[in-house]
Amino acid sequence: MRVLLIDDLRVPSQIVKTFNSANGKAVAMYSDDEVTIARTYTDGIRQLTDNGPWETLLLDNDLGSNKQGKDVLAYLEEFTNLLPQTIILVTANTAAGTLMYEGLRRLHERDLIKHYDWRR
Numbered sequence: 001m002r003v004l005l006i007d008d009l010r011v012p013s014q015i016v017k018t019f020n021s022a023n024g025k026a027v028a029m030y031s032d033d034e035v036t037i038a039r040t041y042t043d044g045i046r047q048l049t050d051n052g053p054w055e056t057l058l059l060d061n062d063l064g065s066n067k068q069g070k071d072v073l074a075y076l077e078e079f080t081n082l083l084p085q086t087i088i089l090v091t092a093n094t095a096a097g098t099l100m101y102e103g104l105r106r107l108h109e110r111d112l113i114k115h116y117d118w119r120r
Contacts (some may be wrong), residue, residue, distance in 0.1 A: 003035045004054045006044035006072060007090065008064035041067030045075055048082045057084040061096035068096065073103030080112050087113070 036051070038044035041063045048054065061069035069091065076083055087104065091097045107113045 001034060001055050002053075003056045003058065004038065004044070004047050004051075004084070005035055005058040005090075006038045006041075006047075006063065006069070007058070007060040008039050008062065009060070039064070041065055041071060044072055048072075048076070049079075052082050052084075054084040056086045056088065058088050058090050059100065061089075061091040061093055061100055068099075070096065070099045070103055073100055073107070077103065077106060077110075077112075083107070083112060 035058075036047055038047045042065075044063070048057075059069045059072055063069065063072075069089070073087075089097060089100045089104070091100065104113065
């Protein structure tokens with residue numbers, strides 16, 4: 001699985017993704033070798049453009065610059081051929097999370113993504 005994480009903060013050496021399966025809850029572990037990490041908006045866009053398509057995008061909003069996760073989603077709205085199969089929003093910032101969710105909603109309304117879910 002090809003996973004891109006765009007986040008300006010240091011992340012643990014292993015990233016855990018939790019999901020529901022037919023047998024209940026399951027956990028998949030990804031090592032650093034399976035996850036490419038971009039620390040800035042610019043690096044994230046470069047990874048999306050030069051090394052895509054990605055299966056999964058883990059996206060934080062706070063990217064430590066004048067650009068944010070919502071700007072990454074706006075870029076993907078413009079360049080839909082770069083859309084990953086799965087986009088997971090990862091942020092503790094509720095206001096920013098709402099703005100990023102709006103980007104996902106717009107992609108869904110244009111039939112560019114199949115499903116989106118907002119969980120607090």
